[in-house]
Amino acid sequence: MENLLRRCCIEVGIVTSGSTTTYAPMQFYKKTEEYAVEEQLAVVKDEAINNALFFGAIRRVTKLEPIVKDRVRTPFIDRPEIMDPSLLMPYTSAMVRFYGMLNLHKGTLDEVTQVVTPGSKVYVIKDGSFLGNFIKLSGRIGIGSHKYSGWEVPLDPAYVQYHIGVFGATGVGKSRLIRGLIDELLRNGFKVIVFDHSGVDYSTYYKDYTVGSKAISISPPTIASVLASKARLPWQSYGEYLEVAVLTYVMGEGDRNELVNRRVGKWGKQEFLKHLRQSMSRMSAREATVHKAGLFIDYFVNEEFFEELNKRSVKPGDIVRNSLERGLTVIDLSQDTDLVVKQAIVADVINEAWDMVKRGEVNTPVGLVFVIDEAQNYVPEDSWTICKDPIETTSREGRKWGLSLILASQRMARDIAANVRANLGTVFFSRLPTQGDLRELSGYMDLADVNESVLTQLGIREFFVAGLLNPLRKPILLKIREVR
Ligand SMILES: Nc1ncnc2c1ncn2[C@@H]1O[C@H](COP(=O)(O)OP(=O)(O)O)[C@@H](O)[C@H]1O
């Protein structure tokens, strides 16, 4: 133990009165005050405990002074000239928030069951590489190291299926972090489908694995949703008509036997409008309803949308199969400028994966991860989108089939539907553009007193990781490794 402390740690202070099993208050020595920095990892050595060290993070660093106390009035306040500065004894206090007990004998990280004795020495960990010896995982995902101790924190691939969220202001490095994660997931045998919203974050880096979204076909029911959305036709009144019209346009009318040999007709705006009016009339839609549907689609949906349907020949099923074979597919959604169409592709690909799983076409769990960056466009809190339902279903039930999500956006609340974000087993978070997200997160994840003010100081590539992927199960501050 002495050896370890000498090699990897620096003695910085002692535990003061008032410790519990969750934390120990401490004071820094004058000569080591430079080490009074939040989020450093620390150990506490209690002489009464053999072969074990309390282990945790430094939080709530506070500068105090016993004469000019914050809640006591002294004559010096109004007459600073009578105060001799040499009388002051400023000192730095903090707390060590415990994460566990390092059992040096067994090499395990155990629960803290004892309370540390006041006067015990506190050490800040300068080289955390030894910490790896206390964590036993069957695989490892490494995307960065602890900011101060340099410990390359091994993340646990067993919990990827509980979904991952990445949150932080623009430019903090969310997309780079996810790229680091993707490489590690592939190395661990996962399959990944990336929905690249803007086409700059992933497509350019995985060129050989990228498919342009314009090549991907959209299923008839989803085309109906896209048309309703684009033409602003309420689904309640028009959904059924649109679905029938699109299906019969693609498959033809008549009974099944007759349909088998029919070739898919060419898409065209005028042809479709004509067909829609006939189909709706056949379904006894009111004259005014037929008129409005035709008029609105004519006005709001351009020719190009229909023309492009003809060029969409890659089936979502091919995308999924390709990903399972090759490991990775990136879908460059920037080819489709229309958000509704992007959502449609996300919906169809995820739905297809579910269908394949349910039909038993692939071995489960599949270990397939869907990456949805800029997720506020796909599962926002307060509006419906075409792909919201499949994303929600995946977040709720995907785990048992091995279908999981990585979602990224700037904020948690509002950007991501509440039921989806409550299902995120692991969250990476950095500087957040709004207050309050951290409080909400603390509702379903142990944040061990990480406070908002620390977040505002974080730089680029600095993220806390909290939740299941993190073997400590309490947030730790990572510096994400350099991603090309
Ligand atoms: N891990 C990293 N390695 C190298 N550069 C990074 C890393 N993270 C962020 N950067 C730099 O910061 C910029 C913004 O990162 P990005 O991942 O696009 O942020 P975000 O997705 O949060 O907006 C990148 O273009 C890059 O220059």
Ligand SMILES: [Mg+2]
């Ligand atoms: Mg980004």
